[in-house]
Amino acid sequence: MRREFKLPDVGEGLTEAEIVRWLVKPGDQVKVKQNVVEIETAKSIVELPIPWDGVVAALMADEGQTVDVGLPIIAVDTAEPGVPAGGAAGTAVGTAAGAAPGEAIKALADDMVPRPPAEGAVEPGAHGSPAPKEERQAVLVGYGVKTGATKRRPRKAPAPPAAAPAAPAIPAAPVANPSRVEVTAHPVPARVAVLAKPPVRKLAKDLGVDLAAVTGTGPEGSITREDVRAAAEIVAQPEPRPARVAAPAGAEERVPVKGVRRMTAQAMVGSAFTAPHVTEFLQVDVTETMNAVARLRAMPDFADVKVSPLLLVARAVVTAARRHPMINSSWDEEAQEIVVKHYVNLGIAAATPRGLVVPNVKNAHELSLPELARSLGELAETARAGRTQPAEMAGGTITITNVGVFGVDAGTPILNPGEAAILAFGQVRDMPWVVGGELAVRKVTTLALSFDHRIVDGELGSLFLRDVGAMLEDPLRMLAWS
Missing domain, CATH: 4.10.320.10 (E3-binding domain)
Known part of the structure; x- marks a missing residue:
């Protein structure tokens, strides 16, 4: 029996994905749960397993092609009895398998989502609007979509229009025979489906x-x-733009905006123009934090993990969020409520070749310092390899972005959508600092906190930022406030 594997929705409401790399080829033997294709969604790169044993009959999409969720991407011949080759299903599969991979998707699109006829598709009682048509309905993940009629509430038929009295024609000039004056009617155009x-x-x-x-x-x-x-x-842009001057060959490069990069752009635009941002800055003497990092690296509990200043910044943010719960909340526009989270899913912004991703450490408030260090290390390694899954980026409550690794002192970070605050951690460098009334060279960094001013006012934002800075100046405060 020939069976088709349809592109599933591997995220929340995704509509399409790009075929990055096929892991099998026609003629290969495959087993249940064997990964057969690598796809890139708007959130991450994911490997998809096949749900059957069998032999690959055809690859129905090319590498680099963007495919709508629910369309077939691979056909597999299984040992199960099925519809004869002459049946309707066999005909559809045979047609798709015989065509080129890119053309197979287009050939089967009409079977997946039938289009209404261009003429005569009128719903009774609503002249000019399309009749109920077959639309895609979601079913089990991995098994595509099915079609079903869209149901609408019945509409009352409008009363027949009363015949309007014809307006008398006004001739432009006297005519010899008024009975032969012609009146031209101008019909009102109907709505087009x-x-x-x-x-x-x-x-x-x-x-x-x-x-x-x-x-x-x-x-x-x-x-x-x-x-x-x-x-x-x-x-x-209603005004015509001047003709673009052609650049010399090789002087420009165009990068398609898709996948994670497109998702990030949409999220940042939505966040910037939805939540009113406010950013505050604080310079902090982190000399004691840097000394603490050196001592932690020498401890056996941290022998197998990377210890960096980010670890103590993360612990300070988690501790301060528990002291000021409103900073760890979100705005529910529909319900007109503020949702205060009594757990901390700590997001860490990570730059990857595919764009910016923000995976988060689930329940970071429950982890010990060694456990938090391991979680941060695994998160960073997965992100660099481009294997961060959508579930790892969902549900974040507050975020840290470490701009210091790029040699940057500070910035005004944009909120991760759905969160009320984000902290930017700048580079640590030697600076002159007054200690005990005398000038000394100390390790100094700049913290920048952006927050949603609908939820967090200036007092709360300042108190949170002050507490994070105080714990980095004296790490012992983390023990006292935990």
């Missing part, structure tokens, strides 16, 4: 594009994502 998939409609709504004014270039005149983006550019 728009062919567009739900993700395209959502994109149009987000960009403020009227689909009725867009000319579709897709199959049967349907509107594609590219059509919507092109229309949005026209609306946003």
Whole structure:
């Protein structure tokens, strides 16, 4: 029996993913739970296992191709009895398998989501609107989508329009025979049904594009994502732009905005224009913290982990968050409530070749210092390898971004969406500092705290930042306040 594996939604509400690398080829024997493909979603790179034993019959998508969730990506011949090759299912699979991988996705798209006819698709009682059509419905992860009729509330049929009296025609000049004066009627144009998939409609709504004014270039005149983006550019920039001067060959490089980079861009724009940001700065003498780091490295409990100043900064943030719970909260716009978290999922911003990711250490407040050090090390190693999973980036409550590793003193970090605060930890460097009334050279860093001013006012933000700084000046305070 030939079975098709459809691209599942491996995150929360993802609509597409890119095929990064195939781990098998046609003719290979595969077993249940064997990883067969590596995909890149908007959140991470994920390997997908196959749910059957069998032989790979066809790869139905090319490496580098972006595929919608629910479309088949690989066909496997199994030993189970199935529909004969002449059946409907066999015909569909045979057609897809015989085509090129990239064309197989397009060939099966109509089977997955049937399109309504261009004419005559009118819902009774609503002239000009599309009739109920077959739409995709989510089913089990890994088994694609199924189609079903969209149900709508019945609408009352409008009363038949009363015949309006014809307005008398006013001739422009006297006529010889008034009975032969002709009156021209101008019919009111009816609404035209728009062919567009739900993700395209959502994109149009987000960009403020009227689909009725867009000319579709897709199959049967349907509107594609590219059509919507092109229309949005026209609306946003009505004035013609001057012609671009061609750059010399090799002087420019274009990098596609997709995957993690696109997700990060959308999240940062949404955060910057949703939560009112405030940033405060504090310079701290961390000489004692650096001495404590050196002593921890020599302890047997930390022999197998990396100990850095970030470890003590993380412990200080967790401790300060428990002293000031409102800093560790989120804003629920729908319920108009502030959700105070009595647990700390500590996010650590990590720069990777694929873009910025923010995995978090779950329940960091419950970990001992050696356990926290191991968790931070595993988190960083996974992020650098590009293997951070969506679940590891979900549910964060407060975040640290270590800009000091890049030789930067400070910055104004943007909040991770859904969180109320983020702390930027700058580089530690030798600076002149007054100690006991005398000038001395000390290890100094700059802390920058950005917070959501809807939740955190200036007093709370200052108290939290002061406590973090105090614990880094004297690490013994972490024991006293824990």
